[in-house]
Amino acid sequence: MNHLFPTYARWEVEPADAKGTKLIDKNGKEYLDFTSGIGVTNLGHRPDSVQAAITKQLNKFWHVSNLFTQEQQAVAAEKLAHASGLAYTFFANSGAEANEGAIKLAKKATGKDKIITFNKSFHGRTIATMGATGQDKVKQGFGSMLPTFSYATFNDIESVKSLIDNETAAVMVEVVQGEGGIHLADSAFLEELQQLCHEYQALLIIDEIQTGIGRTGKPFAFQHYDLQPDIITCAKGLGSGLPIGAIIGKENLKEYFGPGSHGSTFGGNPLSIASAIATMEIVFNEDFLSEVNEKAEYLLEQLKKSLYNIEEVTAIRSLGLMIGIEMNTNTASLLQFLRNDGLLTLSAGENVLRLLPPLTVTVEEINQAVAILKKNIVPVQTA
Template structure:
């Protein structure tokens, strides 16, 4: 019997220890972790610089509340804002909280309520997050969703233009849909979204929960497409495993988010802020980002070389260290076979194997993962 609600389909692996790209199970077996805690451990498990920063903060204070000015919060906010090309930050505890805050701010700033998002998107499991998400499966059983959320097909300019009007508060999108199946937005579509938002005075919200903090080889994935968002939401990789999320926005929005308009008891917790600062100091260095780009090229070159010609492989897509392999095979047994062989990978959408290796992964570890995948994919049964 477990005293936990059965909300997760857990694997039969219990971690005993983790470091770098490897998890050691209590069964004594080592697993190459290409999940990064679902895109969280971008620096691998227990990165030394982050661990030291957390230990130092634990020796000072753990929590004092946001009634107190905290220099470290200001420093972390400055780092985030400058990396995104924006000016103001609100710290939350998670990606769902960050998206909630962005939705609230968009509605308050524009005086409108309509939010447009996209089919196959994922924006969290709170009620506003579910309403914004374009996947029916996460909404089942919860009754009526919040009103004024509209979903249109991804990469469909005509569908967007049909819905976007003077009643629209914001358009909310992922430039790479993570949970939805690693679908990459087309550049012309993204520019059309931005232009339409400017035309009607709607805010452009970019959800970088999974794609941000160096995952694609830039601080944020939208920077591959020369976009200028109004709001950006981040979480996952920001704290290297400690809970933290954030909304980054234009300074002109400050007047709509004054005292009493929003808050979070634990948002910007000192220990999580210490982790976030140390994480960004490493990842946002240009040399580190270039290494991520280079390893991303190696990853995708090997995916094409080793997997593209296999019978079950339909398409390989992604950017940087975020890859999806769409397969014509049953996903659950395929992922189980990978685990048995020592590689941890994730599902995405209905039939996509998702790879989110640590940005610090070694080339030899990428090569090892490709060998495991080739063997598993070669013996998998294709869906007829």
């Protein structure tokens, strides 16, 4: 008897080892991992410098609580401030916790209650972040959500104008809707959205849980646009696999997150912080990000060359190494075929194949993955 709640529709793959872009299951089969643990292992599995930093901290202390001053938390926060252009960080344990904290901070700082998010968005699975998520399937069976969320249409500024008013505390948006199908925001839409927030004295919150920490070729995805958010949230790629999330806010928000306003027993855990610092030292390097962009451009070029003549493929969308291949069929069986052929990928909704390769992926591995994709998305090809 398995005593786990059957919460996950688990794959048949049981990992035994992993390094870089390669994962090996308990039967010895090797896979090319283009999931990165759902956008977490951005430097691949067990990057040497990150593993060394974790091991070093393991030999010091694992946990003391946030009653203690911990210099390394300040180091990590400084790196996030420098990379984002914002000022202050609160460390949590996950993306959902970071988003929950951002919602709290926005409501407290503005003294207002309403939050606007977007249809097809995904912000987490706590009660508050389920309410923020613009997908009904996430909420089914869990009763009433918090009543203060309303949902605009992504890339439709008129839909935001119809909802925003002087009681709006914040607008919360992903610049790439990851779980919603790899949909990219338009520059004009985001700039008008920011202007609306200024007009109504609402905070602009950007959810960077999946897009942050180099995934799109910049430290944060909002930096592809002319934006100055009030709050950003990040998690997944920040700790290279150790649990950590972060709320990063502007200077003027400091007074609203004073003692007793928010907290976490495990947030900013020494091991996760050590991992985050080592991760950021690599990812936030300009030369590293330049290579990420070169590989992203090459991967997109190869995908278009190999897949655009296949009838089942209707669109390819990407920003950096965050790619969505839209199909005219359900992707569930395709994911299985790809696993059988040694390539691990994800879905984003029912008909979008999602690729999140490590930022350290090689050209050879890209070519290998594209070949497997082409082989398996084959049934009908046009001349």
